[in-house]
Amino acid sequence: MLETVSKDELLPGEYKAILKGLYPDITTERGLLNVAYRIRAYGVLKDIEGCSWLCDEKRMTAGEKDAWKPTILMELGKIRDTEAMIAISLQICDIKPKQKQGALLVKQARLGKDRGDTVDLANELIGTINNYSDRYEMEPDDMLEALEIAYQQTAELKQREQEDTDD
Secondary structure, three states, X not given: OOOEOOHHHHOOHHHHHHHHHHOOOOOOHHHHHHHXXXXXXXXXXXXXXXXXXXXXXXXXXXXXXXXXXXXXXXXXOOEOOHHHHHHHHHHHHHHXXXXXXXXXXXXXXXXXXXXXOHHHHHHHHHHHHHHHHHHOOOOHHXXXXXXXXXXXXXXXXXXXXXXXXXX
């Protein structure tokens, strides 16, 4: 389990007042805290090679769509250990999940979910499929065929492992 930055550390009175002035439309403390977490993650990751998918300063400044992933950054900003934050960020940038799935992956890493399970694997596979289908036009039948190939290869691997155990 990774240590989380506390609310009191992240949002002292002076900083809270500054954020209120910068973001007058955010009226709750939770909302301001989420902004502070995003800012913290951005400050750590903005110059890290390989993390531009999460926060690309040039594209953000230009106002480009999808130049940053605020939901994932908010979850990353909760991680106290900046080296762990960077390592997790690089993994997230490799798989490029949807924001909700990415935030969930970061939260699971932060809370120390030890072992993968079928739901996590399914979510990652869905994220990979969504990412691929965003880049390439494919018919649903083609996607199902690709999943069948992956299933067959996994079944063959399982069979080989079983044969090695029997020997």
